[in-house]
Amino acid sequence: MKRKWEVMIGIAGAVLCLLFLGGFSLTITSMEESIFEKTVFPILQESVSKEYVSESFEAVNVLAIWFGVTLLIVLFLVVTAVLYIWRNRFPKKAALFYTLAGLATLIGTQLLAFPLAFLFFLAAGFCLFRKKIEYEGVDNV
Structure with missing residues (x-):
């Protein structure tokens, strides 16, 4: 059984985090005070x-740096989760890392990015509760 949905949802959450958190962080940290x-x-x-x-x-710049650090942590956790769920080897460990990625997103963005965190929690739920379908037939005797 392939865990395609868990991988796709996790990567989609990571890409959206990269766009929003990384975009905000890069834009604000490279901005001068006059601009x-x-x-x-x-x-x-x-x-x-x-x-x-x-x-x-200064406060917005600190927030942008915090978002950048959060982004790095989330990307590390999602890559680890994808490696664990690849070929359905360790779904419980992958669920743990997806949950940690969701919590890091929530805490690191001060609950601003809860829709992005929801994607990680959804992927974690799929890792835990999606079961292998048993088929009856010649191959499964």
């Missing part, structure tokens, strides 16, 4: 006064 003040800060201006541009820039 931040012109583009991003006006969006945040409702809750932050103009005097706190540098503090706001």
Whole structure:
């Protein structure tokens, strides 16, 4: 039995994490404070006064770095889970690593990326609860 769905859902979650978390992290960490003040800060201006541009820039930059670290952890956990589930060898270990990837996504993004974490929890559930179908016939006597 191939575990195609578990692998595809896990890789889809990793690719979406790479796009969203990695894109945000790369964009913000490569941005200068003057560009931040012109583009991003006006969006945040409702809750932050103009005097706190540098503090706001520093906070968003720290968040972007945190997202980048989270992305690296999640990618490592998903690759490990895919290696364990490959050819249906260790589905329980793969479920553990998918669950850890989901928890890392939730904690690392402060619950912002819960739809992405849901994909990892879904893959973990498939690893645990999807059973091999037994067929009756000449080959299975």
